[in-house]
Amino acid sequence: MIRFDNVSKTYARQKRPALQNVSLEIEKGEFVFLVGTSGSGKSTFLRLMLKEERPTTGSVHVLGKDLGRLSNWRVPHFRRQLGTVFQDFRLLPNKTVAQNVAFALEVIGKPRAAIRKTVPEVLDLVGLGGKEERMPGELSGGEQQRVAIARAFVNRPLLLIADEPTGNLDPQTSVGIMKLLDRINRTGTTVIMATHDQAIVDQMRKRVIELHHGQLVRDQSRGVYGYQH
């Protein structure tokens, strides 16, 4: 599903590489935590998977495609097969909860009738049934993140990429969000999540990949957070 072959990335005008000789494989259906101190390369790793950045050397394969050979005009179609969730939710503030989720389907040309049916289903799945007409500003942080997850999942992506999805949430709310991501993972969606949340990584006991100064220093199944920060 995902393969990094000897991937290094040095940003323009930087001396130190953000990623250095990273090789790994992630299989379909896995749940993977990406950990490491600030600046260790986690976001760079995720951006390479989305083809938002290109490696300086090495190759990245995602969903069977060599991203180095994927032409730019195919990138939007490629990204539609991935769902993304971020720390800061990134909802459209002037659209309702339902409109935020519907928008993800409108941009890919889904028929109206299908949208009308799917949006309430996915909002129920994330525990937001009854809040369809609220504006994002009228929701708690945890609820806003549930909307973001609904939006990411409504296309049934094969891969969900989450960059610190619990970074702005209190511990109890974070547990709810993790239960939801776990449920999504159980439907067969591969989940890759960058995080600084020690309690969550220790609780979930999933595969843990640790980066340090851009190098892969640990790859552990049923792992723990493993370092002090």
Ligand SMILES: Nc1ncnc2c1ncn2[C@@H]1O[C@H](COP(=O)(O)OP(=O)(O)OP(=O)(O)O)[C@@H](O)[C@H]1O
């Ligand atoms: N667009 C960029 N241009 C130049 N340097 C960058 C850019 N993005 C990241 N870097 C550098 O690359 C290194 C890795 O950064 P990255 O954002 O991948 O780390 P991270 O592990 O996600 O950190 P954090 O946990 O703080 O989000 C850092 O030294 C950072 O300063």
